[in-house]
Amino acid sequence: MKEEFNLQNLVRSNVRKLQGYASARDEFKANKTGMTFLDANENPFENGLNRYPDPQQRELKSALAKLKNVKPTQILLGNGSDEVLDLLFRAFCEPKEDNVITLPPSYGMYRVLAEINAIENREVFLDKDFEPHLRAILEQQDNNTKLLFICSPNNPTGNSFDARSLKNLLENFNGLVVIDEAYIDFSTYESWVNFLDIYPNLVVVQTMSKAYGMAGIRLGIAYASVEIITVLNKIKPPYNINEVTQQHALKRVLDINNVMDEVETMLKQREQLIPELSSIGYIEKVYSSDANFVLVKVDNALQRYQELIQKGIVVRNRTQDPLCDNTLRFSIGTPEENQKLLQVLKEMDL
16 A cells, blocks of 8 residues: 555545534433433334434444454445445545546446536446456546546446456555445455455445345445544434334344355356356357346347346346447346246247
8 A cells, every 4th residue: 555645635625624413312322221312302202213313323333343343433334335435425526626437337326426426437448358457547547536436246247356456456546446345245255345454545335235135225334444434424414324224234234144045045046047048049148247147248138128028027238338238137036036037038049
């Protein structure tokens, strides 16, 4: 890591000066037992949800910290990963001045959030093997480059990037390197959460939506240095994670063995699905996957997409993404759903 790295040089000047909002539940942190709460203008009649949720999600963060072997103060929770990503833009990128780097084809919200926040998005396309161009990425940075977004395993391609390449970027990029690990639980690669103490410019984003099966509660997670998390906490909404989400997420984190059993089932299904897909005539290529989906290249993506819709199967057509001409993305479903997909695809091959 570059010795001259100083996080405060990246923080927007107004955020550095900002004194964050302190909610009623932030101000009173002592034992709640036996206390009468008349501080937050809540409805006093108990129904389980009449009180504001813990603004720092302490119980959930404690469980996540134990699971990931980090400190609770190294965790920020967001209303989906999209809120976490948006907070990074708002904390570190000055509108109409700063820029970020993204690596298409990748998760589309990086580009959308850059546009929403009036930040220049410098795109450096992956190569034909869906790997990052290290030299081109580093050549794109200047004094106003604040964030580099890396999705690994990557969406929509499914591949993980080589650890040596990411290490090179972490050591030579001047801003924050944001590694989006939404699909890390389906990969054999080690999570970059384990390297937070080595790289002070590293932010790892994960989610409860994929492996944990909690897409409906909208919970994203950022792991980073205490210094980075402190900055993000200054600007996050005070009660951004509601009580129901906190309860459901905690229950799922504490049920990690069942989560991993489901992941194992999906991995077995993925490995069974790939050779079957490869045997279908109009499927020209099946890309290797480290995620809970498979990207395939077909003869005519729009035609095949419409045919699947007519048969009651909804997939994603990724043909508009760079380097993804005539590709479809298949999520790994239940064994029954995967068999239905294969049956329909083979019938379309007749």
